[in-house]
Amino acid sequence: MTYSSYRVKVPGKLMIAGEYAVLEPNQPAVVLAVDRYVSAYIEPDNQNELSLPQLGLKTITWETCDEQVQFSSSDSRLRFIQNSILVVNQWLQENSIAIRPFRLTIKSELDDPVTGQKYGLGSSAAVVVAVISAMLSLYGDEEKAPALDHIFKLSAIAHLRTQTNGSGADIAAAVYGGWLGYTSYKPDWVLKNIEQGEKLTTLLEKQWPLLSIRPLVAPSLLQLAVGWTKEAVSTGPMIKRVQDYRICHEEGYSEFLKDSSRSVIGIINSFESNDCSSAISFLKQNRAALMNLGESAGLPIETAKLKALCTFAEEYGSGKSSGAGGGDCGIAFLKEEAHIRELLEAWKAADISPLKVNISKKGVSVTEYNCEPSLKEWPACLHQEQIRETWNHKENISV
Structure with a gap:
């Protein structure tokens, strides 16, 4: 049949x-x-x-x-x-x-x-x-x-x-x-x-x-690398803590939204103008906005491993957490394909697993x-x- x-x-x-x-x-x-x-x-x-x-x-x-x-x-x-x-x-x-x-x-x-x-x-x-x-x-x-x-x-x-x-x-x-x-x-x-x-x-x-x-469409020279921290996180409780911060700290939260919007619009514009250097720079700015939010809200958006992931990435380009943070994955924007191998080796040494994703x-x-x-x-x-x-x-x- x-x-x-x-x-x-x-x-x-x-x-x-x-x-x-x-x-x-x-x-x-x-x-x-x-x-x-x-x-x-x-x-x-x-x-x-x-x-x-x-x-x-x-x-x-x-x-x-x-x-x-x-x-x-x-x-x-x-x-x-x-x-x-x-x-x-x-x-x-x-x-x-x-x-x-x-x-x-x-x-x-x-x-x-x-x-x-x-x-x-x-x-x-x-x-x-x-x-x-x-x-x-x-x-x-x-x-x-x-x-x-x-x-x-x-x-x-x-x-x-x-x-x-x-x-x-x-x-x-x-x-x-x-x-x-x-x-x-x-x-x-x-x-x-x-x-x-x-x-x-x-x-x-x-x-x-x-x-x-x-x-x-990403800039033609842009290289993306992804690292996994091996630390799982539940998104729901992280969002709840940010929402609590939003209610109690309207001014600080409003500033975060402005910083996030500027950096994201910058990334989008850099994609549309095929500007790899600007994409790297604005990704770094988006990381800064999230780090400020985490510090103000007492929220561990960047764990020790995510911080290490980003620090190594910034030797060659820029990096940040992906998603709610607190674990899971981080990403890096690089301009030179030759630097990817060096970055991945540095991540491995810090117990961060490179993910083969395209x-x-x-x-x-x-x-x-x-x-x-x-x-x-x-x-x-x-x-x-x-x-x-x-x-x-x-x-x-x-x-």
């Missing part, structure tokens, strides 16, 4: 500049999609079944009851997937599309394969985009790929329903790929529309206030296969490159 199946591939992200500030209205950020991926495999089945083998979660089933998705496991790590399925189900019902059971398997390259520690490459956003894209592909028109804007907005809604905040920059990188200049939508506006009963179909067609996503020019992509046997009968395929040889490639759809 032949089974229709889709593989969805979604890149991770690196926040380049504008962290924390991008959560505020009209505050720009630069984000990059990288070639570490979350992949989702989906096919019709007799019952709803989910597998995340890298998390030790296999054969998770679910039922849809009273417009809620009830998993057979209460594992909190499933909340993003749960809300992603819920959002797509609502969209399907609005469009009079029958909901049918399916099997979904997810694997990720965004964590360390040995320890399982996350790198800080936006795993939750990538998983949400992968699940939503997979479901839209399975239920959608075979001749027409899902619209990127729709994938982005449905993913943003699912993410908001899960944690009620976030800028959406990591979602944008996962959906559109490449270098992006990004300004966030207003989460309160989105949530208010949903609470007032706005149909998702209508919300997808609306212009979201303040949202701006624009592709960028730009992912494409965002989410969907490949349709005819699969025999089914995913359910062939789970081992998902962990091996031979999956490409086992499956008869029918069509590649770039979305």
Whole structure:
């Protein structure tokens, strides 16, 4: 028997500049999609079944009851997937599309394969985009790929329903790929529309206030290096502490926003003018803005390892933490490719692991296969490159 199946591939992200500030209205950020991926495999089945083998979660089933998705496991790590399925189900019902059971398997390259520690490459956003894209592909028109804007907005809604905040920059990188200049939508506006009963179909067609996503091209001479501190951090508590500082220190927070905006706009302008030296300089200024915020708020944005990462980077160019800080990854901008090896060796000596990542020019992509046997009968395929040889490639759809 032949089974229709889709593989969805979604890149991770690196926040380049504008962290924390991008959560505020009209505050720009630069984000990059990288070639570490979350992949989702989906096919019709007799019952709803989910597998995340890298998390030790296999054969998770679910039922849809009273417009809620009830998993057979209460594992909190499933909340993003749960809300992603819920959002797509609502969209399907609005469009009079029958909901049918399916099997979904997810694997990720965004964590360390040995320890399982996350790198800080936006795993939750990538998983949400992968699940939503997979479901839209399975239920959608075979001749027409899902619209990127729709994938982005449905993913943003699912993410908001899960944690009620976030800028959406990591979602944008996962959906559109490449270098992006990004300004966030207003989460309160989105949530208010949903609470007032706005149909998702209508919300997808609306212009979201303040949202701006624009592709960028890095200066031709710019070199990017990425280092992993091996120190994991939870973003939520870091954001909460910054929000507390914002409430109690309005003047200091306002100054941080001004400094962040100047430096990020400087990076964007340097990209548009192909000015590598200015990009390096403005990245250094963005680091300074974050360091001042951390010092004022008593927040460890730069750990000892991140400080070492940046100090070594500044011998050749500039460096800064990526994302919330407090661990995870840092980045460096360099002008000379010859200096990269020297920088990476200095990082290794400081117990900082260089990450081999490159730009992912494409965002989410969907490949349709005819699969025999089914995913359910062939789970081992998902962990091996031979999956490409086992499956008869029918069509590649770039979305």
